[in-house]
Amino acid sequence: MKRPNLALLLCLVFLGLGLASHAADPSASPVATLRAATNYLGQWMWDRETLDKQTCHFWKRFDIPKGARVEHAQLRIAADNAYTLFLDGRELGRGSDWRTVTVYDLTYLLSPGAHVLAVEGFNDNDKAGVIMGLHVSLADGQSVEVASDNTWRLVPINDSRWQTRRTAPDDWEPVTIVGALGVEPWWKYPTQFVNLPPFLPILVHFWQTGWFQIALLAACGIAGLTSFYLTMRLAVQSKAHRLLSLERVRIARDIHDDLGTRLTQLLLTGEEAQSKLPTESETRDQFGQMCDGARNVLGAIDEVVWVVNSQRDTLGDFVIYICKYAETFLRSALVRCRFDIQRELPDNSLDMPFRRNLLLTVKEALSNAVKHSGADEVAVSIRLKGNALIAIVEDNGRGFDETQVNPARHGLKNMMARMNDLGGHCRVQSSPGVGCRIEFEIPLPSTRLRPWRLFRRRSPVPQTADPSRKVREALLGASSINP
Amino acid sequence: MKRNTTIIPTKPPPRPPLRVALVEDEAKIRESWSRLIDSFPDFKCVCCCESGEEALRVVPGIQPDVILMDVLLPGISGIECTMRLKELLPQTQTIILTALDDDKLIFRALEAGADGYLLKRTKPADMRAALLDVLHGGAPMTSAIARRVVESFRRSSPGRSGAILLSPREEELLDFLSKGYSNKEIADQTQLSFETVRSYLKHIYEKMHVRSRTEAAVRYVNSKSL
Numbered sequence: 001m002k003r004p005n006l007a008l009l010l011c012l013v014f015l016g017l018g019l020a021s022h023a024a025d026p027s028a029s030p031v032a033t034l035r036a037a038t039n040y041l042g043q044w045m046w047d048r049e050t051l052d053k054q055t056c057h058f059w060k061r062f063d064i065p066k067g068a069r070v071e072h073a074q075l076r077i078a079a080d081n082a083y084t085l086f087l088d089g090r091e092l093g094r095g096s097d098w099r100t101v102t103v104y105d106l107t108y109l110l111s112p113g114a115h116v117l118a119v120e121g122f123n124d125n126d127k128a129g130v131i132m133g134l135h136v137s138l139a140d141g142q143s144v145e146v147a148s149d150n151t152w153r154l155v156p157i158n159d160s161r162w163q164t165r166r167t168a169p170d171d172w173e174p175v176t177i178v179g180a181l182g183v184e185p186w187w188k189y190p191t192q193f194v195n196l197p198p199f200l201p202i203l204v205h206f207w208q209t210g211w212f213q214i215a216l217l218a219a220c221g222i223a224g225l226t227s228f229y230l231t232m233r234l235a236v237q238s239k240a241h242r243l244l245s246l247e248r249v250r251i252a253r254d255i256h257d258d259l260g261t262r263l264t265q266l267l268l269t270g271e272e273a274q275s276k277l278p279t280e281s282e283t284r285d286q287f288g289q290m291c292d293g294a295r296n297v298l299g300a301i302d303e304v305v306w307v308v309n310s311q312r313d314t315l316g317d318f319v320i321y322i323c324k325y326a327e328t329f330l331r332s333a334l335v336r337c338r339f340d341i342q343r344e345l346p347d348n349s350l351d352m353p354f355r356r357n358l359l360l361t362v363k364e365a366l367s368n369a370v371k372h373s374g375a376d377e378v379a380v381s382i383r384l385k386g387n388a389l390i391a392i393v394e395d396n397g398r399g400f401d402e403t404q405v406n407p408a409r410h411g412l413k414n415m416m417a418r419m420n421d422l423g424g425h426c427r428v429q430s431s432p433g434v435g436c437r438i439e440f441e442i443p444l445p446s447t448r449l450r451p452w453r454l455f456r457r458r459s460p461v462p463q464t465a466d467p468s469r470k471v472r473e474a475l476l477g478a479s480s481i482n483p
Numbered sequence: 484m485k486r487n488t489t490i491i492p493t494k495p496p497p498r499p500p501l502r503v504a505l506v507e508d509e510a511k512i513r514e515s516w517s518r519l520i521d522s523f524p525d526f527k528c529v530c531c532c533e534s535g536e537e538a539l540r541v542v543p544g545i546q547p548d549v550i551l552m553d554v555l556l557p558g559i560s561g562i563e564c565t566m567r568l569k570e571l572l573p574q575t576q577t578i579i580l581t582a583l584d585d586d587k588l589i590f591r592a593l594e595a596g597a598d599g600y601l602l603k604r605t606k607p608a609d610m611r612a613a614l615l616d617v618l619h620g621g622a623p624m625t626s627a628i629a630r631r632v633v634e635s636f637r638r639s640s641p642g643r644s645g646a647i648l649l650s651p652r653e654e655e656l657l658d659f660l661s662k663g664y665s666n667k668e669i670a671d672q673t674q675l676s677f678e679t680v681r682s683y684l685k686h687i688y689e690k691m692h693v694r695s696r697t698e699a700a701v702r703y704v705n706s707k708s709l
Contacts, residue, residue, distance in 0.1 A: 256582065256583050257555065260582040260583065261509055261512070261582065264509075264512055264582055264603045264604065265509065265511045265512050265515070267603075267604060268511075268512060268515035268516065268519065269511075269515060271515075271519065271606075271607055272515055272518060272519065275522060275607070291606075294604070295604045295606075298582070298603075298604045299584075299604070302583055302584050302585075305583060306585075316634075317587070320586060320627045320630055320631070321586075321627075323626050323627055323630070323661075323663070324584070324586060324625060324626070324627040326663075327625060327626050327627070327663060336663075336668075337663040338662055338663045338664075339626055339661065339662045339663045340662065341630070341661070380663075
């Protein structure tokens with residue numbers, strides 16, 4: 001009991017000195033002056049037992065009031081023999097000289113709210129203790145002080161991540177105060193101060209935060225899975241497409257070889273039978289009709305085979321086919337035909353709906369010209385403008401008044417619907433006496449790979465484009481039934 | 484007094500009928516065709532073959548005036564057969580028979596040395612006219628075939644030695660054809676006689692044939708040198 005009394009006495013002496021030195025300052029309260037004189041340091045603290053080569057963990061939580069602005073914050077610390085200081089889990093520094101107090105400037109690290117101080121102390125031999133004091137001056141004149149005292153908790157040595165814990169479990173015991181400031185064997189007054197420059201908060205960019213990294217990883221994972229799924233789907237689709245086109249070629253060959261040959265046989269037999277009958281016989285006429293019907297069917301088969309044969313789906317082949325059709329059709333109607341076809345058309349491949357719709361549209365335009373216009377010349381022009389195919393069918397017939405004509409008639413509506421299906425449009429220009437000009441503009445299907453188109457629904461195929469219907473029509477046409 | 488006078492038609496000097504060889508794999512079609520040809524007054528079917536191999540064996544010995552060749556045959560194709568027969572019988576006219584109006588196929592046959600082509604569904608009367616036209620120096624060509632010819636000649640690089648080129652006049656005719664002009668209209672436009680236009684077209688056929696043979700030879704030499 002002797003020693004504490006002495007310490008108290010010393011303190012009083014010290015206090016007296018302090019008071020005397022600060023007597024000129026009337027605003028300084030006695031307690032504040034005392035604190036300031038002791039550099040806000042607390043008491044020496046350690047474990048209940050002191051051992052050589054001992055490590056102790058000290059933990060303390062404190063609060064900066066909400067809405068307060070920290071003007072200045074200073075932490076002083078010394079340890080016998082060594083310490084490591086953490087604030088909110090961040091290591092601030094180490095020291096290993098009990099005679100020197102290290103001064104940390106924490107002004108920029110302390111924001112309003114809870115904070116955790118953690119100190120790891122190490123004793124080499126003999127006596128051991130850690131002493132520290134934190135003084136935070138707030139803008140409103142208040143201050144927050146944290147000193148080493150028995151409100152600190154001693155952390156069991158096997159607890160990992162103790163520096164970052166926000167709360168202390170109940171089994172963390174309070175520290176033991178092993179001596180007040182100035183008690184032997186330690187110095188009465190700190191003999192030396194080492195000032196460290198202010199600590200700056202660690203700037204954490206958003207991409208360094210854990211949540212962001214997890215989200216990024218998840219996004220990458222999802223993107224990877226999606227692309228894998230799409231690739232698989234594309235592979236399945238392209239395989240299906242390849243099989244389909246092989247099947248198309250097979251069907252085309254079968255139709256051509258088998259059906260074509262048998263029909264040709266029938267036709268030839270019919271011709272022979274017809275030639276054996278007398279000229280004025282009624283049966284001869286009927287045979288003639290039969291043969292014409294068979295010819296029409298063969299022509300229709302030609303067309304179907306051409307449409308489904310994937311070996312002929314380039315733009316050049318398609319244009320040649322249209323010209324051939326126009327030439328045959330117009331010659332048989334005794335109408336002159338003129339072509340103006342762009343040379344060297346690119347080898348774009350066209351899919352079946354495109355070819356079918358464009359072919360049917362041009363056919364419609366040609367048959368309109370022959371049926372209604374009375375023209376003796378029809379010009380067909382096909383060229384590329386950018387990525388669009390421009391097809392023009394122009395006649396020199398009697399023409400019509402655009403405002404008078406009902407678009408539902410003359411197949412205009414049909415043509416427009418087909419053009420809509422292809423994403424193009426058609427323009428009709430005509431006036432009485434100067435013929436008619438129909439211009440189709442259709443964007444060419446792009447050959448680029450567009451995976452999102454896999455999910456797009458295909459527009460329903462128009463009824464008239466059904467190849468089997470073409471054959472049926474040709475068959476019905478032979479018996480002059482108009483569907 | 485009236486007397487019944489019978490008009491005796493002045494008979495043309497008797498000309499031997501044109502001898503036709505027929506290559507067709509379907510027996511019924513072959514028989515029908517042969518009867519059909521025999522029914523034409525100036526044609527006679529002298530030989531019917533059911534395959535290209537048989538034709539190569541038999542036809543050179545017969546030396547017909549014209550060969551009607553089906554394009555789709557089992558074994559060697561009609562096109563292959565045409566090419567070989569043309570080398571053995573350069574004077575014989577070969578006409579390709581096809582069920583399908585496929586200009587690519589027809590073009591290949593013309594390159595192989597065929598002098599004309601006929602769709603199997605052509606009416607008998609038109610067929611006879613077409614046969615006679617080819618035999619008298621005609622060269623049937625549609626705008627589609629004309630386009631293919633122009634394309635194929637343009638594709639063969641003009642700088643290469645031995646490359647066969649079209650003359651400007653031939654190019655002009657093909658251009659007219661691909662624009663849809665008929666032979667008659669071309670004759671009017673170019674101030675040439677109808678016959679001259681026909682002979683120009685026939686000459687283009689020969690060039691196509693020679694060109695495809697040269698190309699085949701070049702390919703052969705290249706494959707040897709590799």
